[in-house]
Amino acid sequence: MVTIYDVAKTAGVSIATVSKVLNNTGRISEKTRKKVLCVVKNLDYQPNIMASALMGKKTKTIGLLIPDLANPFFSELARNIEDSAQELGYSLFICSTDYLSEKEHKYISLLRQKNVDGFILASGFEDLQKVEDLIKEDIPVSIVARDFPMFPVNTVAVDDFIGGYQATSYLINLGHENIGIIARDVWSNRERFRGYKQALEENNLKVPSYFEYAEESNIIWGKRITNKYLKHDHAPTAIFACNDLLTIGAIQAAKENGLIVPEQLSVVGFDDTAIATIVDPPLTTIAQPIQVMGREVMKLMIDMIENQKMDKIRVTLMPELVERKSTAKIKREVTS
Amino acid sequence: MVTIYDVAKTAGVSIATVSKVLNNTGRISEKTRKKVLCVVKNLDYQPNIMASALMGKKTKTIGLLIPDLANPFFSELARNIEDSAQELGYSLFICSTDYLSEKEHKYISLLRQKNVDGFILASGFEDLQKVEDLIKEDIPVSIVARDFPMFPVNTVAVDDFIGGYQATSYLINLGHENIGIIARDVWSNRERFRGYKQALEENNLKVPSYFEYAEESNIIWGKRITNKYLKHDHAPTAIFACNDLLTIGAIQAAKENGLIVPEQLSVVGFDDTAIATIVDPPLTTIAQPIQVMGREVMKLMIDMIENQKMDKIRVTLMPELVERKSTAKIKREVTS
């Protein structure tokens, strides 16, 4: 390992001088700066980040907490955040918390020990305490893809309420009057639910009485809830599912029940991850601008880390309905 | 930030003593050990890893290089590696290299600066130089999900040759005689190709003359190559695609050409990621034991990092064909 001492020695200067040229601090003659830089290159010297971190410098490292890296939405989000981070010279610790606050706490203290410059939380946990602690200790925190409404913290998220409203309105315009929803009992889904309800009410429609929450956001639960809904007398003719995985489960349940999507059951999803286009039929879904989200949240982080910008802002992105093949105009039954 | 000095002071001992009880080194009386531990707990003291890293200790940090976090195979692999890592108290820097050796080099030197304890490479790059350098400098390296045949380095991978052989044999048993392959020109795919060729030759079958490599492992290229194959006089009745994404592309191309999968075109994939079950029809595919791969590669890393185990071993896992609905017995044309 080549250290600052090696550079200093072979350049014939002191380590202070080397440090100064490397950090662009103090005043250095052009001649020595050239020489030092040259030696640095020749020796392929890389400053030890641990050592400079000890002196209170940044580590150029950010902790990213997400619920599950194997979930396409979060892996795509992580990928976009990573791209922004990499451009800015930051590395990412990526951690999956499985929506468990226990794991979140563990990861947060683990990463704090490792002197991360800040945290990006997409973690979906409802427990604000840990976040408040971080903010109190002036550790940069940004929230992405979820929202803490009454909480001063940097946030970038899609407008879930509008997303739910869009999805539902679209279905209503298609002629559906009996629209089910599949959601988990987490903040973002509750907002989408509100939007759904709002659209319903504006059209004098109601949430089906048999509504129930899914316990996890996966295909299994999408299928399970849909199967239950389909068993009822007034089974829905359309379903709004709060993410693409749930939507796929809904389609699978429909198939099992002998229903053709979209002719006999319309479904609209949420997220627009890569899988939305590979299922059959491809999903009509509410697209989250994942790439923009990644970029914006990194921008906020950098502002906090490098520019000490400590005022909190909230970036709200607009979701967008993308029409594909999982929805259709309702066909009236002969009996009606 | 509470330091070792704070602990020492309130426990009424020296920092050396605190360090000793925390690291279980030297000899400490049961009484002082108790006291120190108690103070540590009360103050919620967490040793600063940067500082101990400076003294030559491990950072409990590993760099994981993969081609693309948004690719389901790699995000699932990363997730499994992360789980093992987390159990062992390690954090992961996850980096996507896009198969670009330039990015790989950049990430490797960036992470070296950050004193990672080792590297797990799933990166799919063909350039061995950087890996050799790392090994020469005694930096633990393990390769996963790809293979460097003539190179002393810890490796865990599936037997790609056998996988290709299995897929092709299965298709042959179904009666197919005209079997195409979709592959990229990378090591693992070339091995699968070898297996495919072997199975073909054992049955006096040949690789179609119109074979060509895909340039990327995604749906687009799967579709593109399949479209080309389907245009030929002796279009294949079955296709073995070297990953699930390519397979999905093949299915899409078939649909566009008015062919029904599997009745008119059988396809078998590779990987068995989550998406294999959500497409229609669900994929018959060669399953890689992703979870085992993650666990095994972390085991190798830990052996190198914590037990200085420097002899290199290769763990070869067996792939397994899982039958679903994308393949069928061939129907002879009336003309034959």
Added chain:
DNA sequence: GTGAAAGCGCTAACAG
């Protein structure tokens, strides 16, 4: 058993 002191590689006053 315990503590004083040196030093890991680096930055930041402060002198000169």
Added chain:
DNA sequence: CTGTTAGCGCTTTCAC
């Protein structure tokens, strides 16, 4: 302009 020096928080001899 450049170098000396004092730490950052920790581990590790080596005395006591």
